[in-house]
Structure formats: structure tokens, C-alpha cells
Amino acid sequence: MAFWHGLKAMAPLWLGIIPFGMAYAVTARSAGLSLLETQLMSLVVFAGGAQFSAAGLFSIGAGSLSLVLTTFLINVRHFLYGLTLEPRLKLSRLEKIVGAYFLTDEAFGVTIASGKRSFAFLLGAELSVFFLWNASTLLGSLLSRAVPDPQTLGVDFIFPLTFLALLIPLIKERVDLTVAVFSGALALAASQWINAGLTILVEGVLGSLIGALWTGRAEGGRRA
Amino acid sequence: MNPILTILAMALVTYLPRLAGFALAGQRPSPFFLRFLRFIPITVFAALVVPALPGNAGELPIRLVAAAAASLTIWRFGNLWLGILTGMGLFWLLRLIT
Structure with missing residues (x-):
């Protein structure tokens, strides 16, 4: 169950x-x-x-x-x-x-x-x-x-x-690895300034936006 | 203010964002939003890992070695138990001998 x-x-x-x-x-x-x-x-x-x-x-x-x-x-x-x-x-x-x-x-x-x-x-x-x-x-x-x-x-x-x-x-594609590494680095930097919970929110939104934009561009490129 | 009332107010401001995520997720998310959501677990997990990895006891080198061994184990066998046991086992061992 x-x-x-x-x-x-x-x-x-x-x-x-x-x-x-x-x-x-x-x-x-x-x-x-x-x-x-x-x-x-x-x-x-x-x-x-x-x-x-x-x-x-x-x-x-x-x-x-x-x-x-x-x-x-x-x-x-x-x-x-x-x-x-x-x-x-x-x-x-x-x-x-x-x-x-x-x-x-x-x-x-x-x-x-x-x-x-x-x-x-x-x-x-x-x-x-x-x-x-x-x-x-x-x-x-x-x-x-x-x-x-x-x-x-x-x-x-x-x-x-x-x-x-x-x-x-x-982590299945290169973009996943890139986004993960970027996110980790950004979180480390952000955590020096803001609390751990807020770090996750800010970094999660930023990192995922970058991932979404990146994969969108790649799809557009394939179509073109 | 009475601690009980403070705790209840803390509960409310914790519950609202927990509920809002479920409530505001659209019935038909756009393709861009779906791609955005696909990266949320990756970015959130990375943000949970990296700042917590060093710890407060100056053990960064052995933690990095143990984390690398755990990563390889997970990557090779895909088993959460095995990954955590490898990482913790190696970490405790390195703690003892260094």
C-alpha cells in the first residue's frame, strides 16, 4: 500500500x-x-x-x-x-x-x-x-x-x-548538472547574508528560472 | 505576548505558504512553468546540501570525502539507504582515525 x-x-x-x-x-x-x-x-x-x-x-x-x-x-x-x-x-x-x-x-x-x-x-x-x-x-x-x-x-x-x-x-542531462552546481554556489553565497530557509526560496526561484530559460532556448534552437 | 499565542501565530504563517503552493498550482500550467517546476527539486536539493555540508566543527575535508563516496554509491546503485550508510560510515571512520 x-x-x-x-x-x-x-x-x-x-x-x-x-x-x-x-x-x-x-x-x-x-x-x-x-x-x-x-x-x-x-x-x-x-x-x-x-x-x-x-x-x-x-x-x-x-x-x-x-x-x-x-x-x-x-x-x-x-x-x-x-x-x-x-x-x-x-x-x-x-x-x-x-x-x-x-x-x-x-x-x-x-x-x-x-x-x-x-x-x-x-x-x-x-x-x-x-x-x-x-x-x-x-x-x-x-x-x-x-x-x-x-x-x-x-x-x-x-x-x-x-x-x-x-x-x-x-541529474540526467548536462543542463541539470549546470543548474545544480550554479544553485549550490548561489546558495552558499546567499546563506552568508540571509537565513537558510529564505536562501532556498530565492535560490530555488532563480535557479529554476535559469533552467527553464535555458531549456526553452535549446528547444527553440532545435525547431529552427 | 503569551508564548502559546505566539506559537499559534507561528503555526499560521507556516501553514499558509505550505497550503498556498498546493492551492495556487494551476490546473493547466504553461510549458514554461512546467520547465520551471522541473528544476525546483534540483535547485532546492542543491541549496539544502551545499550550505549544510561544512558543518560547524571544522570537518570540511572529511565531510567532502564522505559526501563524494556517498555520491558515487548513489550514482552506481541508486539506493538511498546504501548512499547514506556509506557516507555516514566513512565520515565516522575518518573522524576516528584523523
């Missing part, structure tokens, strides 16, 4: 998700959030990078406006994911409402890489992350200081490694 396939397709990423969910909880609790507030954020915001930033902002006593604005800027990249998935999956209204709630980098990546055109697969991949993220948030809150630092373990390396592994099979 597609739902279980989606759930299991996420399994290679679990090792990267658990330590980060726990580390987020420790950061949030030490920023003064209660167990309930820490868990609520994982349940309703459900976006790792934004939650880490928020915990940091709470700890320095930032105002609500800067918390909400920063969260928006980090998470607005998800717009591209729905935009890309919808023409492939052709979702009903209810599926859009539910699918959007649990959407993450990981679920987008694994669903695109699988080539599966099924809402059940997407939902399986999404809930796989949601369940694990929330379970590890709770575990981190309860264990508190006993949680090891993901950087020390080196498990933060799983995140770029995963998306590298998802990227490689998508």
Missing part, C-alpha cells in the same frame, strides 16, 4: 531526525518554554529549522513580532514544494488541506525522488516525519540534559547527505 511505502521510504532519514527533535526540545526548554509549549510547537509549527531559531529567539527574549516574522521567512520556501507536487499528484481540496499541514523538506524530497504520484505515499512520508519529530521532542523534553549534542555525534551530516543522495539521480 502506498501509505506504508511512503512511511518506509523515510526510514533512512530517521537517524537524522531523532537527535534533532531531541536537541530542539532541550534548546526550547532551556529557553524557558514549558513542556507543553515545547511540544505544541512541534505539533502545530512542525518545521525543524524554524523551531530551532524560535527557541533561540525565545531565549534572548525576542518579541512576538520578530518570532512570527522570522518563522515566516524561514518557512515560506514550502510554497515551492506544494507548487511542484500539485501538478504531479493532482490532489483533491481535502488532500491539499491535510497534505499542506504536514509538508516538510524531507517529505517533499522523498516523494519527488520516488516518482510516485500518490497522495497516500506523500502522507505516509509526511506522517513518518511528524510522528518521529514529535516523539523525539517529547523524549528530549523528558531527558533534558542527558541528550547528546547532534553536532558532537556528527549526525547533523545526515541532512546534507540525504539531499545529496536525493539530488544525484535527478
Whole structure:
């Protein structure tokens, strides 16, 4: 069944998700959030990078406006994911409402890489992350200081490694490689100035525009 | 403001772009827009990889070696598990011996 396939397709990423969910909880609790507030954020915001930033902002006593604005800027990249998935999956209204709630980098990546055109697969991949993220948030809150630092373990390396592994099979033509290399370089430069989430949005739009223009010119050239 | 209300507002501004992508994707995208969308996974994945690759522990050289080995494994065998295990295994090994 597609739902279980989606759930299991996420399994290679679990090792990267658990330590980060726990580390987020420790950061949030030490920023003064209660167990309930820490868990609520994982349940309703459900976006790792934004939650880490928020915990940091709470700890320095930032105002609500800067918390909400920063969260928006980090998470607005998800717009591209729905935009890309919808023409492939052709979702009903209810599926859009539910699918959007649990959407993450990981679920987008694994669903695109699988080539599966099924809402059940997407939902399986999404809930796989949601369940694990929330379970590890709770575990981190309860264990508190006993949680090891993901950087020390080196498990933060799983995140770029995963998306590298998802990227490689998508490189089929020379234009794909060119766009990927350009995108990586642009993202590295942009990330010095703007947050990681916004980098993805800006770079994703720019890189894809260049790809679309390039392939359009090539097609026009063939016709001529 | 009460942290709970702040968190709920954060949830709202996170959900809206997530939903907007699905809601605004047209029923009949133009050929140019379809070509644009074809490159989104490539550009997004590249942007997720490159800035996160160096890490904060000054381990860039061994991370690059491990990432290269993982890339070759994926390219050759096309298996996500195998790619991540190769990369992480080599990374931890190089960490131990360097």
C-alpha cells in the first residue's frame, strides 16, 4: 500500500531526525518554554529549522513580532514544494488541506525522488516525519540534559547527505548538472547574508528560472 | 505576548505558504512553468546540501570525502539507504582515525 511505502521510504532519514527533535526540545526548554509549549510547537509549527531559531529567539527574549516574522521567512520556501507536487499528484481540496499541514523538506524530497504520484505515499512520508519529530521532542523534553549534542555525534551530516543522495539521480542531462552546481554556489553565497530557509526560496526561484530559460532556448534552437 | 499565542501565530504563517503552493498550482500550467517546476527539486536539493555540508566543527575535508563516496554509491546503485550508510560510515571512520 502506498501509505506504508511512503512511511518506509523515510526510514533512512530517521537517524537524522531523532537527535534533532531531541536537541530542539532541550534548546526550547532551556529557553524557558514549558513542556507543553515545547511540544505544541512541534505539533502545530512542525518545521525543524524554524523551531530551532524560535527557541533561540525565545531565549534572548525576542518579541512576538520578530518570532512570527522570522518563522515566516524561514518557512515560506514550502510554497515551492506544494507548487511542484500539485501538478504531479493532482490532489483533491481535502488532500491539499491535510497534505499542506504536514509538508516538510524531507517529505517533499522523498516523494519527488520516488516518482510516485500518490497522495497516500506523500502522507505516509509526511506522517513518518511528524510522528518521529514529535516523539523525539517529547523524549528530549523528558531527558533534558542527558541528550547528546547532534553536532558532537556528527549526525547533523545526515541532512546534507540525504539531499545529496536525493539530488544525484535527478541529474540526467548536462543542463541539470549546470543548474545544480550554479544553485549550490548561489546558495552558499546567499546563506552568508540571509537565513537558510529564505536562501532556498530565492535560490530555488532563480535557479529554476535559469533552467527553464535555458531549456526553452535549446528547444527553440532545435525547431529552427 | 503569551508564548502559546505566539506559537499559534507561528503555526499560521507556516501553514499558509505550505497550503498556498498546493492551492495556487494551476490546473493547466504553461510549458514554461512546467520547465520551471522541473528544476525546483534540483535547485532546492542543491541549496539544502551545499550550505549544510561544512558543518560547524571544522570537518570540511572529511565531510567532502564522505559526501563524494556517498555520491558515487548513489550514482552506481541508486539506493538511498546504501548512499547514506556509506557516507555516514566513512565520515565516522575518518573522524576516528584523523
